[in-house]
Amino acid sequence: MKGRLHVKLLTLALFVLSTVAFGQTNKYSFNGIVTDNANGQPIPGASVFIENTSFGGVSDFDGKYDFSANLTSGDYTLVVSYLGFSTKKIKFSTSSTTIENNISLNEDLLSLDEVVVTGNTIGVNKRTLGNAISTVKAEDLVNNGATAVDQAISGKISGALVQQNSGDPAGGISIRLRGPSTVLGNSDPLYIVDGIIISNSSSELIDLGGNAQNRLADINPNDVERIEIIKGAAAAAIYGSRASNGVVQIFTKRGKSGDPKFSFSSNVRVNELRQKIAYNTTELAWVDAADRNNLQTVPVQRYDLQDSFFGTGFGLENNLSVSGGTDKTSYYLSASQLDNEGIIVNSDFKRVGFKANITQKAFDWLTITGGFNYVRSTSNDIPNGGINSAYGAITGFLFSENSVNPNPDESGVYPVTSLLVPRTNPLEAVNRFDFGQKTNRFITSIALNADITEKLSASYTLGIDYFNQSATAFIPINNTSPNPNGFARRSDINNFQYNSDLNLSYKTPISDAISATTTVGGSWQYEEFDRIGISADGLPPIVQTAETGSILAQGESRSQISYWGGFIQQSFSFKDKLYVNGAIRMDGASTFGLDERNQLFAKASISYIMSDEDFWEETFGDTFNVFKLRSSWGQAGNLTALSAFQRFTVLSPDAINGTTSLIPSTQQGDLNIAPERQDEIELGFDAGFLNNRLGVEFTYYKQNVTDLLLPIELSPSTGFGSRIQNIGNLENKGIELLLRGTPFKTKDFSWDVTATYSSNDNEVTKVAGGGQFALGGSFSTNFVIEGEPLGVFYRQYYARNPDGSLLLDASGYPQTERGNTTTGEIGRNAAGQPTGSALSKVIGDPNPEWFGSLINEFTYKDFGFRVQFDAVQGYDIFNWNRRLMDNRLFGGGANYGQELAGNRLKNLGQAQANIFEEFVEDASFVKLRELAVTYNLRSPFKNVNNIQFSLVGRNLVSWDSYSGWDPEINSAGQSNGVRGFDFAGVPIPRTYQVGVNVSF
DSSP states (O other), X not given: OHXXXXXXXXXXXXXXXXXXXXXXXXXXXXXXXXXXXXXXXXXXXXXXXXXXSSOEEEOOTTSEEEEEEEEESSEEEEEEEOTTBOOEEEEEEOSSSEEEOOEEEOXXXXXXXXXXXXXXXXXXXXXXXXXXEEEEEGGGTSSSSOSSHHHHTTTTSTTEEEEEOOXXXXXXXXXXXXXXXXXXXXXXXXXXXXXXXXXXXXXXXXXXXXOOOOGGGGXXXXXXXXXXXXXXXXXXXXXXXXXXXXXXXXXXXXXXXXXXXXXXXXXXXXXXXSOOOXXXXXXEXXXXXXXXXXXXXXXXXXXXXXXXXXXXEEEEEEEEXXXXXXXSEEEEXXXXXXXXXXXXXXXXXXXXXXXXXXXXXXXXXXXXXXXXXXXXXXXXXXXXXXXXXSOSHHHHHHHOOXXXXXXXXXXXXXXXXXXXXXXXXXXXXXXXOEEEEEEEEEEEEEEEEEEOSSSEEXXXXXXXXXXXXXXXXXXXXXXSXXXXXXEEEEEEEEEEEEEEEEXXXXXXXXXXXXXXXXXXXXXXXXXXXXXXXXXXXXXXXXXXXXXXXXXXXXXXXXXXXXXXXXXXXXXXXXXXXXXXXXXXXXXXXXXXXXXXXXXXXXXXXXXXXXXXXXXXXXXXXXXXXEEEEEEXXXXXOOOOSSOTTTTSOOEEEEEETTEEEEEEOSEEXXXXXXXXXXXXXXXXXXXXXXXXXXXXXXXXXXXXXXXEEEEEEOXXXXXXXXXXXXXXXXXXXXXXXXXXXXXXXXXXXXXXXXXXXXXXEEEEEEEGGGOEEEOTTSSSXXXXXXXXXXXXXXXXXXXXXTTSSBOBOTTSOBOBOEEOTTTOOXXXXXXXXXXXXXXXXXXXXOSOSEEEEEEEEEEETTEEEEEEEEEEESOEEXXXXXXXXXXXXXXOBHHHHHHHTTSSOXXXXXXXXXXXXXXXXXXXXXXXXXXXXXXXXXXXXXXXXXXXXXXXXXXXXXEEOOSSSOSSOOXXXXXXXXXXXXXXXXXXXXXXXXXXXXXX
């Protein structure tokens, strides 16, 4: 009995002690309304919870929240957050059992409270990052007339120069984040879709004149939830050196628990030529075109050959998606169809795609996500551009004499329009040539995300990207091209790649003020492609296959490359105001020498939310709401400059005296070749003013690339012509500025403004021996020169008098400057005329001084209006088209017409033909990129949530002084160094689009 009494007394004592130690738990009620501070409107779906507890709720349609919590007495913090608004924290004490707070949120124009993915196992708050990261949301990717993701992001973020190289329906796009970072390699960013590293290759399987599709055309913008873009070396610390040019992360849509939600959209578009080139309309021809002194003419009829190959293209796009799920399983399914005609007659691009994302919560601690995407695309292509081959529609136009009627005769035979050199009648090219491509692509992945403990989490992703691209070309016999006996080509490529990534993250508090996160991870990436092709001429009648003709060329190539890497990153947070992190990464690639392929790289960054300090809030809080300082430093190594086996001295099969043999190539290998190295520092700040009605992001960066891989010329005695070595340096430095503001916002009306400004100063700071060399595919015009930006134009220029005026010859014609090519000294004879060899100098720069955009968005009740202007300023373009058309040998240009009319010296264009300075033009432009009007018809019928009608225009107006079709062009395609090259390229069309989107 006494023992039992002792037990009861002990139990009572422990209960009393526990009550004293832990306090009593009481039930508290929380309620209030969450509103937008700008217009007082309720915010539905806002998250309201008590920090460091599991208690909380979500605001309803009227912005009201109501939940209860069992808490001990004390002080707590209520956290209120909603996407697009700044998170608010409110301290309270449990003095009353009913706690009411009406909370107003400020718009987060800088998205500092947005959770972004930087390669870690978990998303991180943007405020913790020491480097710039930009986000493009789903609504900015649609209803803009663009058919591809890369087109759609043009002008949406700072620091990203998006250039459409061709106006073909699937024309290639080049994206440069902070300028080019290599010469021989690829300066494109790394593209990742839901954790899958995908290919954005631009293989030109058939010669279309430099215009190649890039495979980002396979991604449907309507399936994209958001795009996050990380610029600079900071991206490479987590994703590896393949990300040294930055990362474009594409996140596709996923389902949420609830009833199925359907969305159907349909768009009809019209594509048209924005403007024609001025051509020769003078209905005269020289009796003797070669004799400058014979001005006798005869009447002729002139034809605008542009009408023979330019036309109006029509397009149709349909998208259907359904999403939904339960607490355990969610899904997103979509199907899409695109049929878009180009402004070149009989050209088009078609795409059919199916997308599925499934998320399954297998256990409380494990989530499995699977993604599958199948795309089939086909295109009818018309060859244009004269870079590699002499056939094509626009190529034929440039070389044609426009006094020849291009239409066929009664028997269907097309006349020769190019009288001096063999080129194609442009009308025949669009009507008789049959060029096309088709692609089947599978992108699939599986991801596991595990919360192993409260502090330890892990993620694993396996992603696969496979596509087969097949292309055929056929030119029938008896044609006007340089292949009168017909031509056929077939080329195929199989591309396969996968990435396998495992990351572990451990997050723990060190003290009340300091928390730490440790992340370790590793990845293995592999890619291979097989390519085969065959070309023939001398075809039999009717037959279109290459095997039946005389084989011109046949070839096969294979490539296998492996990439591997591992990293460790340590992050610290002090009072959620100061964030410091550092990382070390090892990267390797099979393309480099055995002793050089594994390289170590480091990263460090710091972020300080100064506006969270009490002194700041007391001093500037009313007007200067947010101020974040950030700085980062990072290293990376470019792994794209070498192909799979380029470090070896390659042997090519040949026959010597009828015996099979192997002959070394002219380029010597280097088994000790190393990756290029990149070192970048970034400084910046983010600031919010006037209750976050105005936001500013500013970034300065400086990037140095060392061990740049460049070809070096070898002595003939070595038996080789060149060798690639780590012998160069390159530098990029610039600023990025982003302004976002909401000048006016009420219940019925709002006005949002976004402006960007970016400048990049690029310089090749070292070429071995102070040398220089021409970039391939530029007709020896784009050069790499020490002390100059990459790809400057380096050619012949005008001879001038001391006062800068042109130095004319005795007949009044301009001349090429001449002198000593070794010293560059200008030569003059006794008469003061140029003497010596023709001299060259830098005559233009295709790299812009700055680029930017201005976006205004207005909403009034259910109406929306959006207008976007893009500007690219201070860059040059080489107008190869005018060089041909002004020349009397072809004579299709307006300037040649002025010669015939007596307004210019006869054959002035021919005299200028080899003075390349004449054809460098200012390509600066301001474009009305997007103009959109929308109207929402809300709940028009039972079970229909919304019907949106839209009217969109794209590339409507261009303010520029360029004499060609469009200054936004690059006939060399996605080339890294050969830019500003206009030779028979397809101009970007003006597009009108009408659409409807139904949600139910």
